[in-house]
Amino acid sequence: MEWVFWGLAAFCAGLVCFLLKIATTIWWKPLQMKKFFEAQGISGPPYRLFYGNSTDITRMADEQKSKPMALSHDILPRVLPHLHQWSKSYGQDFIYWFGPNATLIVPHPELIKEILSTKFGNYPKPPGNPLERQLLGKGLVGLKGEKWAQHRRIINPAFHMDLLKGMIPTIVKSGANMLDGWSKLILSGASEIDVQKEFHDLTADVISRTAFGSSFTEGKHIFEMQTKQTILAVDARRSVYIPGFRFLPTAKNRQRWIVEKEIRRSLRQIIDARERTDITEKSGGYGADLLGLMMSESKEQGRVNVKSNGSLSTEEIIDECKTFYLAGHEPTSVLLTWSIILLGIHQDWQERGRREVMEVCGKNNYPDADSLSRLKTVGMIINEVLRLYPPVARTLRMAREPMKLGRLSIPAGTQLEIPILAIHHDPALWGDDANDFNPGRFNEGIAKAAKHPMAFMPFGAGPTICVGQNFAALEAKSVLAMILQKFSFVTSPSYTHAPMRLPALKPQYGAQVIFRME
Numbered sequence: 009m010e011w012v013f014w015g016l017a018a019f020c021a022g023l024v025c026f027l028l029k030i031a032t033t034i035w036w037k038p039l040q041m042k043k044f045f046e047a048q049g050i051s052g053p054p055y056r057l058f059y060g061n062s063t064d065i066t067r068m069a070d071e072q073k074s075k076p077m078a079l080s081h082d083i084l085p086r087v088l089p090h091l092h093q094w095s096k097s098y099g100q101d102f103i104y105w106f107g108p109n110a111t112l113i114v115p116h117p118e119l120i121k122e123i124l125s126t127k128f129g130n131y132p133k134p135p136g137n138p139l140e141r142q143l144l145g146k147g148l149v150g151l152k153g154e155k156w157a158q159h160r161r162i163i164n165p166a167f168h169m170d171l172l173k174g175m176i177p178t179i180v181k182s183g184a185n186m187l188d189g190w191s192k193l194i195l196s197g198a199s200e201i202d203v204q205k206e207f208h209d210l211t212a213d214v215i216s217r218t219a220f221g222s223s224f225t226e227g228k229h230i231f232e233m234q235t236k237q238t239i240l241a242v243d244a245r246r247s248v249y250i251p252g253f254r255f256l257p258t259a260k261n262r263q264r265w266i267v268e269k270e271i272r273r274s275l276r277q278i279i280d281a282r283e284r285t286d287i288t289e290k291s292g293g294y295g296a297d298l299l300g301l302m303m304s305e306s307k308e309q310g311r312v313n314v315k316s317n318g319s320l321s322t323e324e325i326i327d328e329c330k331t332f333y334l335a336g337h338e339p340t341s342v343l344l345t346w347s348i349i350l351l352g353i354h355q356d357w358q359e360r361g362r363r364e365v366m367e368v369c370g371k372n373n374y375p376d377a378d379s380l381s382r383l384k385t386v387g388m389i390i391n392e393v394l395r396l397y398p399p400v401a402r403t404l405r406m407a408r409e410p411m412k413l414g415r416l417s418i419p420a421g422t423q424l425e426i427p428i429l430a431i432h433h434d435p436a437l438w439g440d441d442a443n444d445f446n447p448g449r450f451n452e453g454i455a456k457a458a459k460h461p462m463a464f465m466p467f468g469a470g471p472t473i474c475v476g477q478n479f480a481a482l483e484a485k486s487v488l489a490m491i492l493q494k495f496s497f498v499t500s501p502s503y504t505h506a507p508m509r510l511p512a513l514k515p516q517y518g519a520q521v522i523f524r525m526e
Contacts, residue, residue, distance in 0.1 A: 034058050034108045041110045041419060045103050048416055050112070052102040053094055060105025065090045073516065076506040079353065081396045082443040083507045084433055088401055091427055101416075111404075111423040112416075117437070117462035119414050120426050123405050124462075124470035129153055134406040134423050148331055148475065159328065160475065162320060166219070166298040167475050172482055173377040175218045180374045182213045183487045187494055194525055200500050204519040207344040207487075211337035214483055219298040219332050220278060227333070233271045234334050238511065240264050275329045279303070279322060298332060299325070332476070339399040339467075340480045342512045345519045346397040347390065347488055352499035352521050354445050361386050362492040362526075375489045380482065383489060388447035390484055391454060394466035395438075396445060399512045401429040403468065428465060429513075437463040497523045 038055050045051070053061050068089040077086050085092040091113065094102055100115045114120060123131045132152040148159045165171070186206060193201065216227040240263060282294050282303060294300035302325050320328070351358040364385040369375050375383070403426045411418045418424070435442040437458045438449070450457045454464055467474035474480075491497075499521055506516035 038105065038108045038110065041422075042103075044417075044419060045110070045112070050101055050103055050416070051098050052104045053098070055105045058107065060107050060109070061090070062106050065104075065106075068093065073506075073508055076504045076517070079505045080443065081445060082433070083397070084430055087429055087507055087509060087513065088427065091402075091425075091430060095430075106423075109421070109423055111425050112418070114413075114424050114426055115430055115434070116414070117431065117460040120431075120465075121462045121469070122413065123424060123426065124465075124468065124472065126470070130408055130411060131405040131424065132408055134404050148328060156472075159320070159324070162302055163298065163328065163475055166301045167479055169478060172479055175479075176375070176377055176380070176482070176486060178217050179214055179483050179486045180490070182210055182217065183490045184374065185213075186210045187490060190495070190523060191525060194523055199522050199524065200502070200520055201523060202518045203348045203521050204341075204345045204515055207341045208337075210487065211341040211344070211483065214340075215333065215336035218479075219336055220329070221282075221295055221297050221299065222278065230271060230274050230333055233267050233274070234330075236263070237267050237271065238334070240267070241511065271330060272326055275326045275333075276322070278329070279325060299329065302328060335474075336476055336479070338512050339474075339476075340483045342397070342399050342514055343390065343393060343480065343484045344487055345515065346513075347393045347484065348491070348497065348521055349499055349503070349515070349519050350393055350396070350445055351389065352497050355498070357389060357445070357447055358492070358496070361389055361488075362496070365489045365492045369489060369493065371493060374493075375486050380485055380489070383485060385447070386485055386489055386492075387481075388450040390481060390488065391450045391457070391464070392445060392447040395432045395464060396443075397507065397513055398428050398432055398466040400466075400468075401509055401513055402427050431463055431465070434463070494526060495523045496526055497521050 034057060038060075042055055053064065055061075056063070072086045072089050077083070090104065094104060095113070095115075101113060103110050103112050105111070114123065129152065148156065148163060151159055186209075190201060190206075193199075212227065212231050216222045220227065240260060243260070279299070282299060294303040302320055351361065364383060365375075368382050369379050373379075405424045405426065407413075407418045407420055407422045407424065409420045411420075413424075431437065433442050437460055455461055458464060462469060467477035467480070503515075503520045504517040507513055508516045510516070
């Protein structure tokens with residue numbers, strides 16, 4: 009029976025080591041981290057075993073989500089309630105806990121510049137929740153290091169300004185189709201339109217045509233699946249992830265598996281169809297859109313379905329397609345939605361924008377590359393909307409190794425939260441009217457609009473700035489100009505002001521606007 013004794017002893021020793029490791033992770037390390045920051049004058053809400061402050065964050069978000077707010081642009085208390093409340097209690101610089109992981113708020117533009125502008129990978133994106141990461145796959149948004157650089161190099165040509173200008177007729181055509189539908193509705197007596205849904209469909213159609221050569225009708229199934237995946241990802245964000253949980257056959261995990269499999273199957277069909285077209289037509293290329301450029305790059309390095317150095321495999325191309333199907337239309341959709349809501353409220357700026365469009369484009373000429381470059385007031389309006397209602401309210405980075413950031417020593421593994429929304433609304437950077445809609449602040453350009461150039465970063469900053477920012481701005485400017493040509497509008501009495509992260513910053517109850525044909 010001696011073997012039983014030694015087996016039991018080994019089991020007990022292993023169990024003790026396992027429990028010690030858990031205790032170290034969820035108690036000892038957070039305690040030491042807390043003392044380390046307190047010695048530097050940084051405090052925050054108390055750490056709670058295992059969950060940290062995640063339950064508090066969820067509770068505050070649910071409280072805000074349960075009620076609308078006044079028609080005001082002071083939206084930080086509703087959108088990021090934990091940041092708003094804890095900054096009042098602990099100061100601008102504080103730490104909080106998501107599970108056993110410490111997150112340091114970094115609200116200072118100069119330090120943000122250091123974090124986002126480094127080329128040495130000292131502050132990569134944190135790994136995040138695997139269930140949430142599934143939404144964008146292993147595409148550009150979620151990559152880092154050499155893999156990110158490789159994908160960025162391949163994708164960058166698709167967003168060169170000359171190519172973007174060539175996409176304007178496609179954007180205009182999709183926009184004209186949408187506006188024709190609006191005109192028919194108005195003539196039939198239905199003057200109220202939920203523009204949030206309209207812009208979701210419009211931008212989905214545009215990204216399908218310009219990035220993948222298809223129309224919204226062909227891509228509709230993928231967008232429906234990605235909408236389901238977004239809901240599941242938002243649900244995963246609200247809780248602390250337990251390692252290995254994603255492999256358990258729970259009801260929601262089974263949904264995730266089914267949706268992910270169907271999205272990848274649909275995208276693989278698009279890629280295979282493009283491959284068959286190239287073989288049949290012997291064109292020697294796959295087209296100048298995003299998908300064509302990725303496939304052409306892989307063809308130059310080897311075969312599309314075989315991974316070789318410097319190229320993208322089919323699975324990597326699928327991941328990038330997932331990223332751009334979602335990230336390629338969501339920011340523009342919410343930008344247009346908030347633009348119409350705000351111009352519906354601020355009639356003076358709506359009229360100023362309309363006068364400019366009429367002077368530059370006329371009543372019946374749709375915008376082109378030349379006229380868009382001369383729409384200064386419309387550009388100012390778009391920038392102010394991006395300032396007050398940025399698509400992404402915050403972004404996270406992580407200290408890869410022990411770092412010195414300003415006066416603070418940052419331990420390796422510390423998460424750094426950059427509160428974009430709070431910075432965009434900071435009176436110290438934007439003046440006492442920081443919560444007012446005033447596009448005139450951009451009259452002399454972005455660089456002179458605030459007291460620090462890093463005070464405005466709706467698409468991020470530094471080497472990892474959103475590759476599609478120019479595409480989003482060009483599309484929004486084109487469509488907004490077309491709307492101002494044809495319609496005047498006012499925010500409907502039925503509109504309920506309730507901005508929230510879903511995961512982009514959207515109106516919780518839709519965006520009802522009353523239109524009149526000009």
